[in-house]
Amino acid sequence: MLAFVTFALIVLFFTVLVLIGKTNELSEDIAGKGMNYDAKSKWNGYLLLGFVIAFFISIVYQVKLLAPIMIPKSASYHGEKTDNLFYVTLFFMTIVFILTQFALFYFAYRYNQSKNKKAYFYSHNNKLEVIWTVIPAIVLAVLVVMGMRVWFQIFDVESRDKNPLVVEVTAKQFQWMARYPGADGKFGHRVLDTAHITPTNELGIDWTDPNSHDDFWSDKLVFIKDKPVLVKLGALDVIHSFYLPHFRVKMDCVPGIPTQFYFTPKYTTEEMREYLKSLPWWNTINPETGEPRWKTFKYELACTEICGRSHYGMQKEVVVVKDQAEYDEWMKKQTPIYVAPKSESASVDTAAAPATAVSDSTGKEAPKSGKPVAALIKK
Amino acid sequence: MSAHTTTTADVHGHVDTDHIHGHEHHHEPTWLETYVFSTDHKTIAKQFLITGMFWGIVGGLLSVLFRLQLGWPNDTFPFLESFLGKWAEGGKISNEFYLAMVTMHGTILVFFVLTGGLSGTFANLLIPYQIGARDMASGFINMLSYWFFFAASVVLFISFFLQTGPASGGWTAYPPLNGLRDISINKGSGLGFDMWALAMTFFIVSSLLGGLNYVATILNLRTKGMSMMKLPLTIWAFMFTAILGILSFPALLAGVALLEFDRLLGTSFYLNMIVVNGHLLDYRGGSPILYQHLFWFLGHPEVYIIILPAMGIVSEVLSVHSRKPIFGYRAMVVSIMAIVVISFLVWAHHMFVTGLNPNLAAVFVLFTLLIAVPSAIKVFNWIGTIWKGSVRLSVPMMFAIGFVSMFISGGLTGLMLGNSPIDIQLHDTYFVVAHFHIVMGVAAFFGMFAGVYHWFPRFYGRFMNDTLGYIHFYVTLIGGYAIFFPMHFMTGLPRRYYTFANFETFNNFNFLTQFISIAAIVVFIAQLIFVVNFFYSIFNGRKVDVERTEDGHTYGNPWEGTTLEWTAPIERIHGNWAGEIPAVHRWPYDYSVNDKPYISQNTPLAPGEVEHT
Numbered sequence: 001m002l003a004f005v006t007f008a009l010i011v012l013f014f015t016v017l018v019l020i021g022k023t024n025e026l027s028e029d030i031a032g033k034g035m036n037y038d039a040k041s042k043w044n045g046y047l048l049l050g051f052v053i054a055f056f057i058s059i060v061y062q063v064k065l066l067a068p069i070m071i072p073k074s075a076s077y078h079g080e081k082t083d084n085l086f087y088v089t090l091f092f093m094t095i096v097f098i099l100t101q102f103a104l105f106y107f108a109y110r111y112n113q114s115k116n117k118k119a120y121f122y123s124h125n126n127k128l129e130v131i132w133t134v135i136p137a138i139v140l141a142v143l144v145v146m147g148m149r150v151w152f153q154i155f156d157v158e159s160r161d162k163n164p165l166v167v168e169v170t171a172k173q174f175q176w177m178a179r180y181p182g183a184d185g186k187f188g189h190r191v192l193d194t195a196h197i198t199p200t201n202e203l204g205i206d207w208t209d210p211n212s213h214d215d216f217w218s219d220k221l222v223f224i225k226d227k228p229v230l231v232k233l234g235a236l237d238v239i240h241s242f243y244l245p246h247f248r249v250k251m252d253c254v255p256g257i258p259t260q261f262y263f264t265p266k267y268t269t270e271e272m273r274e275y276l277k278s279l280p281w282w283n284t285i286n287p288e289t290g291e292p293r294w295k296t297f298k299y300e301l302a303c304t305e306i307c308g309r310s311h312y313g314m315q316k317e318v319v320v321v322k323d324q325a326e327y328d329e330w331m332k333k334q335t336p337i338y339v340a341p342k343s344e345s346a347s348v349d350t351a352a353a354p355a356t357a358v359s360d361s362t363g364k365e366a367p368k369s370g371k372p373v374a375a376l377i378k379k
Numbered sequence: 380m381s382a383h384t385t386t387t388a389d390v391h392g393h394v395d396t397d398h399i400h401g402h403e404h405h406h407e408p409t410w411l412e413t414y415v416f417s418t419d420h421k422t423i424a425k426q427f428l429i430t431g432m433f434w435g436i437v438g439g440l441l442s443v444l445f446r447l448q449l450g451w452p453n454d455t456f457p458f459l460e461s462f463l464g465k466w467a468e469g470g471k472i473s474n475e476f477y478l479a480m481v482t483m484h485g486t487i488l489v490f491f492v493l494t495g496g497l498s499g500t501f502a503n504l505l506i507p508y509q510i511g512a513r514d515m516a517s518g519f520i521n522m523l524s525y526w527f528f529f530a531a532s533v534v535l536f537i538s539f540f541l542q543t544g545p546a547s548g549g550w551t552a553y554p555p556l557n558g559l560r561d562i563s564i565n566k567g568s569g570l571g572f573d574m575w576a577l578a579m580t581f582f583i584v585s586s587l588l589g590g591l592n593y594v595a596t597i598l599n600l601r602t603k604g605m606s607m608m609k610l611p612l613t614i615w616a617f618m619f620t621a622i623l624g625i626l627s628f629p630a631l632l633a634g635v636a637l638l639e640f641d642r643l644l645g646t647s648f649y650l651n652m653i654v655v656n657g658h659l660l661d662y663r664g665g666s667p668i669l670y671q672h673l674f675w676f677l678g679h680p681e682v683y684i685i686i687l688p689a690m691g692i693v694s695e696v697l698s699v700h701s702r703k704p705i706f707g708y709r710a711m712v713v714s715i716m717a718i719v720v721i722s723f724l725v726w727a728h729h730m731f732v733t734g735l736n737p738n739l740a741a742v743f744v745l746f747t748l749l750i751a752v753p754s755a756i757k758v759f760n761w762i763g764t765i766w767k768g769s770v771r772l773s774v775p776m777m778f779a780i781g782f783v784s785m786f787i788s789g790g791l792t793g794l795m796l797g798n799s800p801i802d803i804q805l806h807d808t809y810f811v812v813a814h815f816h817i818v819m820g821v822a823a824f825f826g827m828f829a830g831v832y833h834w835f836p837r838f839y840g841r842f843m844n845d846t847l848g849y850i851h852f853y854v855t856l857i858g859g860y861a862i863f864f865p866m867h868f869m870t871g872l873p874r875r876y877y878t879f880a881n882f883e884t885f886n887n888f889n890f891l892t893q894f895i896s897i898a899a900i901v902v903f904i905a906q907l908i909f910v911v912n913f914f915y916s917i918f919n920g921r922k923v924d925v926e927r928t929e930d931g932h933t934y935g936n937p938w939e940g941t942t943l944e945w946t947a948p949i950e951r952i953h954g955n956w957a958g959e960i961p962a963v964h965r966w967p968y969d970y971s972v973n974d975k976p977y978i979s980q981n982t983p984l985a986p987g988e989v990e991h992t
Binding site: 037045070071082093097112113120124129140143173248303304305 | 556653656659707808
């Protein structure tokens with residue numbers, strides 16, 4: 001019944017629209033101005049002009065409403081440069097955007113046929129065309145040069161710290177496995193063959209290598225303020241992408257091809273919270289936690305390459321500690337993989353954020369779908 | 380060049396006189412030959428258009444469905460279960476089907492609507508009409524082109540009804556997600572993906588057959604006097620679109636073929652050291668990145684395959700309705716060529732964060748930003764065309780203006796995405812979604828609508844209803860911006876997420892995702908108004924004012940255009956022109972010149988008149 005009523009209403013809606021349209025058309029024909037667009041050009045001219053003004057106002061409003069909610073300032077050094085480049089580009093863009101959009105709609109209004117009966121035959125102007133080819137070309141050249149300077153700073157291997165904090169992050173459906181080298185700073189060797197890669201040792205770690213004995217899994221990524229980090233990335237099954245939104249870091253994790261990203265965190269988690277405390281929106285109460293938003297702020301790791309059903313669940317917390325001492329203290333509390341190699345994969349599962357574990361099991365083993373994942377997570 | 384043109388036109392004219400002559404005592408084409416297996420470019424154009432409209436509705440409906448999930452991730456919609464069944468148990472779209480819908484939405488809109496529906500429709504309709512030809516170089520190949528497209532459509536549509544669902548690994552179909560035929564990794568990577576690959580194969584064949592025909596027709600069948608520099612910009616756009624397609628689609632075909640080898644025959648083109656559930660699979664030595672190169676070698680030109688025909692249509696519509704020549708005709712032609720050439724050198728800007736060599740990225744940044752120059756020239760020239768015109772704000776003109784607005788808004792953000800250091804943060808986030816939907820999604824649709832409203836009289840001898848057209852325009856313009864503009868502020872939120880609930884960082888935009896979803900639903904309904912208007916107007920639209928001449932045919936030029944399609948009888952006749960094909964004497968943009976509102980291309984130069992160059 002409901003379906004029938006809905007269907008009837010839809011049909012009625014379109015019928016009424018068509019009737020209105022046809023009535024207008026007939027009344028124009030009766031008035032003898034079927035193909036005369038003077039009147040239509042006139043009011044559409046006003047509407048277009050109104051549109052562009054409303055459009056600009058709405059953008060100002062959107063900036064006011066949405067900019068405070070956006071991901072906050074960069075927490076890494078290179079990210080400040082890329083953000084800066086973003087704003088430089090935005091500056092040029094805004095000028096072009098305002099000029100061209102306004103000209104477009106204003107001309108449509110100003111020269112509509114009710115206002116301007118006779119068009120001006122004007123087919124080209126070489127000088128003008130050269131100007132509007134050369135100016136964009138110069139601006140773009142500037143942007144390319146600026147961009148490449150930043151780009152090669154980010155990927156300049158020569159100038160890098162010779163002794164960074166190295167973390168190995170391996171992605172699989174649908175979790176991140178973060179391996180730290182332990183106190184010796186050296187990872188245990190991995191052997192990629194069927195003898196070493198097993199369900200309990202997915203990375204193929206060679207336990208005969210003593211360096212492997214103090215390697216540990218971590219349930220979060222821990223970095224040190226001002227200490228360069230080299231994240232060594234890989235994936236087991238499909239392509240994932242290692243994304244730290246606050247640090248402006250993104251690099252794909254590709255099965256069979258190692259990748260990496262080198263960067264330096266600038267603010268500890270605590271410093272970031274202090275900073276956010278100074279911003280009005282971050283002082284509003286988060287209805288889910290009942291606390292001001294800045295208090296529960298955390299850095300996060302996300303996946304940005306479509307990797308399957310629970311792509312949206314690949315979350316891991318990231319913490320930036322203030323110095324080596326704090327890091328060492330944390331490291332001491334971790335249990336090496338070697339000590340409990342059998343429970344390795346289990347430890348990863350329990351260590352991972354509950355959200356990840358839940359979404360994984362819903363999708364993978366039991367097809368008890370229908371239960372909304374989000375609802376499960378809420379519990 | 381001109382000698383060559385004359386010869387082919389003469390030969391062709393000769394053939395056609397025979398044909399017209401023979402027509403009288405030849406067998407009447409059957410219903411099947413006229414409407415189904417037709418070799419007439421006008422009918423094939425309609426077939427492409429109506430198939431494209433079907434896919435447009437399906438693709439749009441998919442986006443409405445996944446917008447329901449994105450806007451209200453914690454709610455259920457029981458009615459969904461009644462027609463999606465197990466994919467929406469309890470009225471909640473499953474995360475697997477969400478990805479399938481996102482994937483199919485992309486595939487359908489990019490290939491089946493904005494390539495097949497847009498290029499297929501207007502290249503077919505306008506090329507013979509505007510260059511002055513009886514039909515395409517090969518009507519039969521043209522027919523095949525449509526029927527391969529149809530076959531692709533059937534295969535893709537059937538894949539929706541598979542047990543494991545349609546392909547769900549993204550429209551880009553990256554391996555290994557789509558390279559392993561294992562439904563425990565991804566349900567859509569089972570038979571659904573094989574059907575996707577088959578559909579794409581048919582589609583590519585269709586596109587190549589069509590493209591070769593378009594190029595052959597434009598180069599060889601121009602009427603007497605129609606030198607290349609007298610071609611309307613639509614034709615230039617269709618020709619370069621076809622060339623782009625011919626050169627780039629084979630790369631995708633190769634890419635997809637190798638992918639199927641990996642899936643079905645156990646080769647390792649794209650696979651290396653894959654570990655699934657702790658077991659190392661036997662694939663060795665392939666590279667998933669190789670696929671991305673092959674895919675984007677088509678994938679990036681593809682966005683120009685979509686946008687160039689829209690640009691051509693818009694150039695024409697802006698000029699006709701401004702009653703002014705297009706500003707800077709030569710610059711427009713040169714900028715199309717520049718875009719085509721450069722578009723082959725930008726593909727890896729989709730791959731800045733795949734681990735691509737940073738030095739290589741520099742090259743692609745350079746060319747990516749460089750392609751903005753011809754694009755900028757086009758925008759300035761369009762605005763220059765309206766300037767001091769006598770602008771008739773008819774429905775097609777409104778859509779043409781909307782196209783330029785969208786193209787500016789979406790094109791500018793390309794400068795950020797194309798610059799690799801900025802792209803690190805923006806890649807695969809909603810900023811990208813906003814960018815490409817505005818610049819090649821909404822904009823291309825605006826171009827398509829401008830074309831449909833403008834050439835509807837050429838199709839059916841009637842107009843589409845203006846009132847409904849204006850409503851359609853305003854809702855789509857405002858709604859299009861309402862959907863995609865705010866997404867720029869969701870910078871950093873990953874695409875293709877089923878919900879953002881798992882992340883503190885991304886979970887602040889719930890009110891905005893709801894707003895966007897509502898806007899999407901409204902815009903979708905507005906497109907249905909267009910569909911209703913289209914079919915209603917075929918039978919009941921206002922008739923074009925026509926003049927009946929001695930040859931028994933009726934002629935009309937509703938928008939007072941100069942191009943040849945308006946010199947042909949308004950009713951559909953095989954061979955387009957009743958008598959001889961008109962010869963061309965002047966360029967296509969003689970508007971408001973010599974105290975005349977317009978001068979058709981087939982009007983000889985007046986004594987003492989200098990040809991426009």
